[in-house]
Amino acid sequence: MDETLTVAADHNSTGDTAALSGLNFSKGHGTGNDFVLLADPNGTLAVTPEQVAALCDRHRGIGGDGLIRAVPSRLLAEGQELLTRSPDAEWFMDYRNGDGSVSEMCGNGVRVFVHFLIAEGLVELPAGESLTIGTRAGAKTIVRTAAGYAVDMGPWEFIFPGEATARAMDSLVSAAGLEVARPALSVSMGNPHTVVALAELAELDATQLFTAPHVDPTPPHGTNVEFVVPSEPLVHNGVGTITMRVHERGVGETQSCGTGACAAAVAIRHWAGQGAPDAWNVHVPGGVVGVKFFLGAEGHEHVELSGPAAIVASGTLS
């Protein structure tokens, strides 16, 4: 959490959004994963976790899976640190979950964030060109494509590396609607994920995600849980296809999760073994996102996430 927010929470721990009255906001989404967006070019906007939760409330607020504040990196302590390594990352994506908690990363959020920066006139990004932004999971480079945005999400990692490589699973997940606990693999995309493979779409439909699945052992900072069904056949024309539902840490079930789609492709590709493709389409309730694996300049395997972004409304908080 950045310093500004910590201080603000100490002094104002209410969800009273009257203090934010007059503030301009936008609402956007990426494959149905929706966000309240705030521009903070002067770095003066202190939004408490309670205010985030109030703004994201679908009945009494604007509604969203999370809130994204666009702030210059140089105006945040964590952004200044990042600028020493990535001087191009002028804008920082300050992402919070709908319950007010902070997450390291949001894959769909990055695309929507960049779309918002462009819509607000804060950056220019013609199709085919790239932009680097700051996030709590490091700098990310985004290319504007004909269909949306492609984000270099950086390298992935197993959260429990010994277990994952020795046994191809590291935990057991139970969820309402699934009769027995299922083996799962935990993958970090900067934020934590636990991926469970199910045999068929009927099982995915039967899984109930209105309460959080139980993960044992749980990664140290909690986890987002992806339930995934591989397509039959898994690979067509060199592209793997999977269908996914997700229960997000700090949110609940969402229509889509970009980092979750990346983690799901990592796990399914790992389970599929040698010869598994580098390109994947991940079907989520809110649409389809693309995931690709490629070798980064530093020699680590990176994950690219691609998909659309939309701004659907703008207004002023009353």
Ligand SMILES: N[C@@H](CCC[C@H](N)C(=O)O)C(=O)O
């Ligand atoms: N929906 C996001 C992930 C948002 C953060 C997540 N809930 C967490 O707590 O890590 C995505 O598109 O990646």
